[in-house]
Amino acid sequence: MEVATGPMTLRRIQEMLGASCITADPPLDLEALVGCASDLMSNVLAFGRPHAILLTGLTSPQTVRTAEVADCVAVCFAYGRQPPAETIELAEGSGIPLFVTPLTLYAASGRLYELGLPGCPEIE
Amino acid sequence: MNRKETVNELQLLVYELDVESAMTKEVVTVSPDLAMDKLPKILKSNRITGVPVTEDGRLVGIISLEDYVRWAADDGKPSCVGDVMTRKVHTIYSDEPLVSAVSRLERFACGRLPVLDRTTDTLAGIVTKGDVIESMLGNLEIDYREEGLRTYRTSRFFEDIVSDSTELSFAYEIRGESISEGGEVASSLKKTLRRLGMHPDVVRRAAITVYEAEMNVIIYAKAGRVRVSIDQHHISMVVEDEGPGIPDLEQAMAPGFSTAPESVRELGFGAGMGLPNIKQCAESFEIESVVGEGTTLRVSFHMEEACA
Numbered sequence: 001m002e003v004a005t006g007p008m009t010l011r012r013i014q015e016m017l018g019a020s021c022i023t024a025d026p027p028l029d030l031e032a033l034v035g036c037a038s039d040l041m042s043n044v045l046a047f048g049r050p051h052a053i054l055l056t057g058l059t060s061p062q063t064v065r066t067a068e069v070a071d072c073v074a075v076c077f078a079y080g081r082q083p084p085a086e087t088i089e090l091a092e093g094s095g096i097p098l099f100v101t102p103l104t105l106y107a108a109s110g111r112l113y114e115l116g117l118p119g120c121p122e123i124e
Numbered sequence: 125m126n127r128k129e130t131v132n133e134l135q136l137l138v139y140e141l142d143v144e145s146a147m148t149k150e151v152v153t154v155s156p157d158l159a160m161d162k163l164p165k166i167l168k169s170n171r172i173t174g175v176p177v178t179e180d181g182r183l184v185g186i187i188s189l190e191d192y193v194r195w196a197a198d199d200g201k202p203s204c205v206g207d208v209m210t211r212k213v214h215t216i217y218s219d220e221p222l223v224s225a226v227s228r229l230e231r232f233a234c235g236r237l238p239v240l241d242r243t244t245d246t247l248a249g250i251v252t253k254g255d256v257i258e259s260m261l262g263n264l265e266i267d268y269r270e271e272g273l274r275t276y277r278t279s280r281f282f283e284d285i286v287s288d289s290t291e292l293s294f295a296y297e298i299r300g301e302s303i304s305e306g307g308e309v310a311s312s313l314k315k316t317l318r319r320l321g322m323h324p325d326v327v328r329r330a331a332i333t334v335y336e337a338e339m340n341v342i343i344y345a346k347a348g349r350v351r352v353s354i355d356q357h358h359i360s361m362v363v364e365d366e367g368p369g370i371p372d373l374e375q376a377m378a379p380g381f382s383t384a385p386e387s388v389r390e391l392g393f394g395a396g397m398g399l400p401n402i403k404q405c406a407e408s409f410e411i412e413s414v415v416g417e418g419t420t421l422r423v424s425f426h427m428e429e430a431c432a
Contacts, residue, residue: 042397045332046404050324058392065307066392069314069331071324085150086304093262094311 005116007031019101026097037109041066059083078105144218146259147249156206181246185209293353300346310335329405336398337363359425369415
């Protein structure tokens with residue numbers, strides 16, 4: 001089955017991943033252009049593209065720093081993993097919305113890909 | 125924006141803001157009755173290296189990882205925190221200006237200062253250098269917004285300055301082993317470059333470079349610094365450290381080669397992608413390293429797009 005690929009709003013991503021938002025006033029109309037999934041922040045810095053939604057299992061503050069530096073629109077933690085308070089605080093400060101999905105990293109990435117959100121190098 | 129003005133503004137802020145506005149209010153504390161062998165778990169789960177000891181809200185001492193190690197090395201006889209802790213603690217009152225916190229942190233070479241409430245003399249919070257920087261940057265940002273200042277286009281900025289050649293420079297210090305602070309320099313530099321109105325692509329590549337370089341210093345060295353200079357066409361960056369040096373540069377440049385400890389890998393770094401990433405981001409890349417002395421990294425970025 002052919003699926004049209006393209007940007008996806010945070011609202012739709014949240015809905016499709018059954019995710020909860022853990023930062024205040026998420027800008028749900030914001031669009032992610034691509035998806036990026038890794039627990040290795042150097043990979044996100046190397047292969048990520050601007051306006052990506054970052055899916056990861058890593059909940060340390062460095063995830064938020066990475067999202068900030070790499071121009072990600074939002075971060076979604078997989079495996080239902082709740083980040084520590086310092087991560088949330090940093091995200092609130094730098095305006096990066098955070099979500100938590102009960103899905104595994106593989107399943108969350110697969111679901112968004114299937115719905116038409118492209119991976120990073122594909123939009124070049 | 126003019127650099128001198130910013131400095132003046134920062135100088136004013138350290139006098140105007142009080143410690144309370146910058147401190148962390150939710151502080152982990154322990155009781156003097158806590159058994160010493162319970163301490164590592166508390167430090168580890170909160171990712172801290174020292175914790176204030178309180179009794180009925182009153183600060184009675186401070187206990188650090190160093191105290192723990194000393195105790196453990198000295199037979200580790202069953203004792204409680206109260207017997208081992210440091211009783212003489214440098215503190216600050218919450219209503220003192222931030223500048224006092226800065227000078228005290230500097231003078232006593234300590235990473236954090238417990239903050240006391242002057243009227244009740246109880247522990248009100250804790251303040252670190254990171255808190256001070258964050259609070260000042262936050263306030264600067266508010267000022268900018270209130271004044272309705274627009275970011276300059278870099279080209280205009282340089283055109284406005286009458287000189288034969290103009291160069292702006294920024295410097296940042298990196299503390300080695302301060303893993304939780306990793307990314308602070310990248311975040312600050314990114315804000316600054318954005319404010320100067322640079323092209324988002326150049327800003328992103330410069331920020332990624334600094335982030336990776338910063339993590340390298342934190343992982344391997346005791347201390348380091350980043351110097352960024354900007355002229356009309358280039359951003360140049362020098363990252364120096366007093367680290368162990370790199371014995372084999374070719375090996376260090378190979379994607380996936382790493383000697384980083386597990387604690388760093390848990391934070392999503394140290395997988396041997398740092399230097400290759402930097403090389404990919406920058407337009408010029410030079411690295412020099414002397415074993416036992418340190419490493420110097422020089423990179424640059426062209427701003428043609430940003431000036432268009």
